[in-house]
Amino acid sequence: MEIKISEITKKFGKKQILNGVSLTIEPNRIYGLLGRNGAGKSTLLNIITDRIFANDGTVTIDGVSTHEHDELLGKIYLMSEVNLYQKRVRLQELFKASKIMYGGFDETYAKHLCEAFELNPKLRFGQLSTGYRTIFKLIIALCLPVDYVFLDEPILGLDANHRELFYKELLDTYSSHPRTFVISTHMIEEIANMIEHVFVLENGKILVDDDVDHMLSQAYVITGPGETVDQYTEGLNIIGTESLGNLKGNYVFGSLNDDREIPDTVQISRMDLQKLFIHLTSGGGTGK
Amino acid sequence: MEIKISEITKKFGKKQILNGVSLTIEPNRIYGLLGRNGAGKSTLLNIITDRIFANDGTVTIDGVSTHEHDELLGKIYLMSEVNLYQKRVRLQELFKASKIMYGGFDETYAKHLCEAFELNPKLRFGQLSTGYRTIFKLIIALCLPVDYVFLDEPILGLDANHRELFYKELLDTYSSHPRTFVISTHMIEEIANMIEHVFVLENGKILVDDDVDHMLSQAYVITGPGETVDQYTEGLNIIGTESLGNLKGNYVFGSLNDDREIPDTVQISRMDLQKLFIHLTSGGGTGK
Known part of the structure; x- marks a missing residue:
């Protein structure tokens, strides 16, 4: 099961954000999606997860268009900077809602993560600081039964200890339950040891699509x-x-x-x- | 001319944010202010720059209270996450306003920085992305004629290239025109080579007040x-x-x-x- 992105283009007004982007995302790998501010990373992730539409091009999973078969989107999760949650709702209720929407949720692991990050699930989403909103969204992303997890700037507002804990947990859950992670971040050195393959976007085009080891060699x-x-x-x-x-x-x-x-x-x-x-x-x- | 912070305490409601913080900030040095999320770093910076009041304790410059002699605050600038600018105003107008408020502004250096970061000063503040808002605020901070510059999370939203450029410019302006910088950030490794002395806040108290070389030794x-x-x-x-x-x-x-x-x-x-x-x-x- 692979995700194939073919010739995606996207304009906002007159501005060309993505210009013929093609790439393949394979099962059970950890990718880095890198690019300068404004290179089009978030736009690409939003198109892959069908949150916004491309002007041209296709996204398919094993040859089937995700845009036309939206049950396929249940295999994919995007954690992004956007806060999709109602501020007055308690975190534990948001976990339950996620379970309903995605047909599963690893409650044991969520409990472990809440303890590790010292996050009280009885709090309401609106009570959380920027850092803890990120942590909450990471917990959701790591506990859903999806095959592809896209993380758009997953460490926003996290202090050094929490970043290190997140990297450790990601590698733990990846080895006990392999799936694909695509991580988009500006903190490149910190994720360099985790990622196997890197995509670099520049001015809406793919500049690099290569294994990290091969690139560095x-x-x-x-x-x-x-x-x-x-x-x-x-x-x-x-x-x-x-x-x-x-x-x-x-x-x-x-x-x-x-x-x-x-x-x-x-x-x-x-x-x-x-x-x-x-x-x-x-x-x-x-x-x- | 040194800044002396003595026995500062601050509560928000029942929550004790700062608990007897004392430290001295000397002229012409680069400091790191480190601490976990919620340790009280931003609160301390806001008190030093008199944006909020302490419940107890004093901040003095050469023995004179900044709270009672607010002309001293003209020697100090705090760049923080808060956006103090009107969205409809053009950046070049904001530069002029800063000059009026602080009695000086290095326009030549601001022009150089705008070019280096590729920021068009004719844009309005509201048109800037998160990263470019940070860059604009950094330019203000580096061009004002103050002796003490406090930078609260100065790299928010900056990509790796812009972070590297900022570190380089900070060292350049520091060596051509020495003054004190106090940098509060979660990206510790990236600033480790720049800072001479470090304060670590934990749970509202100073845990470490030491030279970086001595600490690492x-x-x-x-x-x-x-x-x-x-x-x-x-x-x-x-x-x-x-x-x-x-x-x-x-x-x-x-x-x-x-x-x-x-x-x-x-x-x-x-x-x-x-x-x-x-x-x-x-x-x-x-x-x-």
Whole structure:
């Protein structure tokens, strides 16, 4: 069972948000969906989960359109920044309502998560701080019997301890009960160890669709005296550069030239995922 | 010129938010103000900048109470999550208004920052996304002629590229024109290299008031086979523990026992600031 997104386009007014996006989401994997502010990540997630309509293109599960067969949407859950809950309702009632809507809900696990995060399920949704609203929505997302969980900025307002607890719980529930998670976040380094595959959206198009290991295996920082570094990296795919006095670092994505001898004063090291992302997408923001 | 906070207490209703907080903020330093959600960080910043009143205690600049001499508040700026601006007003007008209120504003630097962040100053405040509202408020904070800049969660909604640009600009403006920055954030690892001194608030009290280097010099992770690790760390100040199969890691804060021989199977390594914070404050959240 896989989700196939084909040639999705979306405009808001005159503004092209998504421009021919195609990708495949496979069962039982953890994906990262990365992109600058305004790149179209939330729009794409809303289209996949049929909350908004695309102008063109299709979303299918095993070849069947989710838009035409909305029982398929019961396999998918999107946790987003939008608060869908009535403020006066108690959390434990919202758990019950979720169970009714999705035909199941892991109450034992929800109880465990409430205890771990020290969230009292007798509180009303409106009483929660930003951080605890996020935690509540994460609990819903982790306890529903769906095959695909989409998490749009799942750590908004969470302090460092709660973020670490969430990452741990996600990996625990994933290994005891494999399903697919697609995580969209700006905190790239923190999720880098969890995700196997990454999609990078830029200006409404897919810029990267690759396994994390494969991506990182082609990402190098070449440092040393400016001239020597420039000489050594000539002709390579330089995606960014930094300098510090006479020293220079060129960020290279792609293969190095193995015939070229490495000068003694030059060092080659690896890039982490966040740095790689920054340099791949440094074309700039979207203005607003 | 230093800011002295003495024995500040604050209650909201029956809830004690701050409980006898004392600390000193010196000129031309970069501080981190850390704490779990609900620890009282924003309340403390609002009291220092006289936006709300304390129930008890004083805030003085060189011995003079800021509450009684509000011309001193012109030396201090707080950038917070609250949006104080009218949505229909253009950013360039808001820059002018800030200049009038604070008796100065670095227009050249504001222009540079708008270009670097690709923010069009002709836009109206209401047209900006969450991320760009944060960027606009950061520009104000960096361009005002104040001696103390307090930044409450300054990276809310910023993508990785914009966060990196902000850290770079903050260090640039700090070195060309030294003043004090107090940064309150949950993204501890990202600011760890910038801050010299850290305050950790927990349950309304100061838990740590220390230089970052000194703190980290006392923070160790001892890993190896569970029993050996426990034996070696017996009697030390263990602030956390993790396990992986038969292996165990004990997080120690304080001095190691130098008389004890280090077993061959045991490794001692350093902790980063975020891990140290997590283990120091793992008593739990505040419920909401």
